[in-house]
Amino acid sequence: MSKLRDIRVLTTAAMLVAISIVLGFFKIPITQLIEIRFSFLANAMAGALFGPFVGGLVGALSDLGGYLIKPTGPYFPGFTLTAAVGGVIAGLTLYGHKPSLIRCFFCEFLRMTIANILLNGIFLSMLYGRGFVAVVTSRILKQLVMLPVQTLMLFAAMQLLVHFKRASLVGGSRI
Numbered sequence: 001m002s003k004l005r006d007i008r009v010l011t012t013a014a015m016l017v018a019i020s021i022v023l024g025f026f027k028i029p030i031t032q033l034i035e036i037r038f039s040f041l042a043n044a045m046a047g048a049l050f051g052p053f054v055g056g057l058v059g060a061l062s063d064l065g066g067y068l069i070k071p072t073g074p075y076f077p078g079f080t081l082t083a084a085v086g087g088v089i090a091g092l093t094l095y096g097h098k099p100s101l102i103r104c105f106f107c108e109f110l111r112m113t114i115a116n117i118l119l120n121g122i123f124l125s126m127l128y129g130r131g132f133v134a135v136v137t138s139r140i141l142k143q144l145v146m147l148p149v150q151t152l153m154l155f156a157a158m159q160l161l162v163h164f165k166r167a168s169l170v171g172g173s174r175i
Helices: 007-024 039-050 052-069 077-094 101-128 132-166
Strands: 027-029 035-037
Touching: 007 039, 007 052, 035 132, 039 052, 039 077, 039 101, 039 132, 052 077, 077 101, 101 132
Parallel strands: none
Antiparallel strands: 027 035
């Protein structure tokens, strides 16, 4: 929490919130159920740079900001919680560690399992009155397809982050 008193951390986190919101508007549809989205990258960057607390905060604020700018149905706080949990997981798995493909895979596997499958499965079954098992089964296949894609995207983004850190373009972090 004391990191938020550092102006570089605060401004970088705010920029990552804005980037995440903008990236949330872009998607590449593969099928009706599967699409490549990019907003998870900014949330993971926040966790990797500043730890789980800031990662979770960036995730929650980017979900709220994205909803305020372009609402897609009624607001449900569970999805904000899911976004925050994704940032926390990124912070716990990436913060203070040299980025590797295995670490990025582990981060994405945990994020997809806990946030995307379990939490979103619970929230979607609550919202739409469908059975949890039915919702989760359809989501598992999508996540299995997306796991290698998002792992590679995260790894590439983390490599860029290391180069930015070396060039002193990103401060206040432990990468």
